[in-house]
Amino acid sequence: MVQCRICGGPVEEFFDFGRQPVSDSFVTPQTAGSEFYFRLAAGVCAECTMVQLVEEVPREQMFHEDYPYRSAGSVVMREHFEKYAHQLLGTELAGEDPFVVEIGSNDGTMLKTIGRAGVRHLGVDPSAQVAGFARAEGVRVRTDFFQDGSAREIAAADGPANVIFSANTVSHIAYIDSVFRGVDALLAPDGIFVIEDRYLGAIIAQNAFDQIYDEHFYLFSVTSVRAMAERFGFELADVEPLAVHGGSMRYTIARPGQRAVSAAVTEHVERERETGLTRPETYHRFAQHVRESCRELVRLLTELREEGRSVVAYGATAKSATVINYCGIGPDLVPFICDNTPAKQGRLAPGTHIPVRPSEDFAKPYPDYALLFAWNHAEEIMAKEREFRAAGGKWILYVPEVHIV
Template sequence: MDLSKTLPTMVPCRICGGTVYECLDFGRQPLSNGFLKPEDVPHERYYRLAVGICTSCTMVQQVHEVPRQLMFHDGYVYRASGSSLMRKHFEHYAEHLLATELNGEDKFLVEIGCNDGVMLRAIHEAGVRHLGVDPSGGAARVAEENGIRVRIDFFERATAASVRAAEGPADVIFSANTISHIPYLDSVFGGVDALLAPEGVFIFEDRYLGDIIARTYFDQIYDEHFYLFSVESVRAAAEQYGFQLVDAEHMPVHGGSIRYTVARPGVREPSASLLALLEQEREMQLGRHETFAGFAGRINGIRDDLVRLLKELHNDGKRILGYGATSKSATVTMFCGIDSGLVPYICDTTPGKQGRLAPGSHIPVRTPDAFRDPYPDYALLFAWNHADEIMAKERTFREAGGRWILYVPDVHVI
């Protein structure tokens, strides 16, 4: 499929009701975290992964919605604590919140999508009142085992009203890499309105459209990422739902993310960082359909270059393994047509993925020990957003002559 030749399907915007023009179509895709037992393969679910951009509010969004119960459930395998980099990231920010927004008597923080409690652990240890809300029971129970209070549920208007009645208002509502997963932002902001204290803040961080476009991070587009946020589109969404975006901070995690701070109108002054990022986006023309046409052309080029390289290495008798059975790897393997013939298996540290088959491609997932016994000639790094951490851990692979293959921002070998 040639992404640059997609037809402009039109659908209503989920935020403002404007017109969304389809601009990218990755075709048939599986549930990105649907790691399979062999007997489950005949029952695997697929959907069409296509995104468009609203001509009114500029929100980039998927054209088709995957039912939330299929993605986020008791068996959801992702664990945020699996990366030492992310543990440090959240520990550092928790310390910041404790010194600022949560510095006072009987402060209360609610986290939307707390997963295994990687951020709430420091809040809990500091003795600050808290509550995590997450529909993925398996991950939530890991948090509960560490003393963290969790409500196993989806966050929406009714959930927030129930929490407010039982706990009182929240001084901070926090979320990381979750708000972009939720198509029904109207109910989320309705919940924030019901739960947030008058002077409170809603803080969330998510992968940044500006970095995705500039660095061709096309695999950040998969079923869970219903929205691809820009600062301008988040500002428009906040205003649509009666709030004000007051700060935006660019961060390096996940290849580039933004931490947004939203408050009730007039509570806080917009920051200089927010205004600078808005101006930068205007220069990048993130809200224009033409920008995505260029993006699509670069994605097509990456696909062609990656498949060519893998086939050449395979024909030369080189052994190639995958590293990191990530959610985003489904987009890569399906769009590029990579299967176990080119990459016999993928190594991953997540116990819930080991011994299963990667969604769509059905490449087996094995433990990190399999990566070292023996080392391959090349490793295709699907978890490129943790490249420094992984390469440091696997330095013996390089010392043994192994080489890493990366495909963003272009195909290259390290």
């Protein structure tokens, strides 16, 4: 039995996606087949209810110099982070000489707004490439992993942080005990540690199974984050649902007694109990829905191919690796994927080696159908690609079930 990485309790496995490549390992035609593989399986802790992967991928395999994801690639995410940056500037960072640290600062989309306001800041990110983009925006970055040792060095050099912020990163870090020791060393006595991440409740409700991949070592709920905070000597003070990424949650963590615990925390914990998010049978039902969705998606793509319909994919996302490799979707069903990330173009999707081409190729000519891997940005993408619909094109989505738009 696997032990929980948070509390040491028994973890019950509920789904095995089999042998999977590292999700962001978009290879060149010359290096195809060199991907690192691992067993992608998820389980739930019987004690603290934390959903987690049962096998850890070495962090250097995922977050390296050539890590291709950029927050600025989405208008929605740019606006989201700019809005929160202004919120912090008007509240937690409004005092005398405030200091903010972002774990997983990526291309500096959030911190550049804070930096331009003249506030002391530091981004911590292990990818030299995205750190370079951030520095070009005037953001101060330390190219490193955030953990106990690096946090202590930051505290010694810059003093305590009023805010430690992290979006879609803390759930990636299996060694979360070291992260919390680092937060303890760096955070001011009355400071806050703010985590934004995809919400487990939304993932289960929407059957968003592709949110399970190597980078998402943990899938957070309010119940499990509260237990995690307490385990490491902190307190979950507030939660706020967010619309981004198909449903996320913002968790505000503080030292015990420093912040009043909002009613929202208790309300969400109770709601999770009522909806079964703390019970193993919920995850076994989810597993059945995953199997059904994958069978239906392959059936639809196969029928379209046999009918002579053209199908391409849109959005070479990390989460698409789970879909194409578990379902066995290769170039025979989807000849190529369109994506606007230059670092992915001309490369092959990990595992099944579907070619990735520039977004401009989507209209050369338009296909009959487009399989939308970036479904969490559906509104933004469909607005951008109105001419595809006008030309008679249709979108294929698989969340919450396989359907055509």
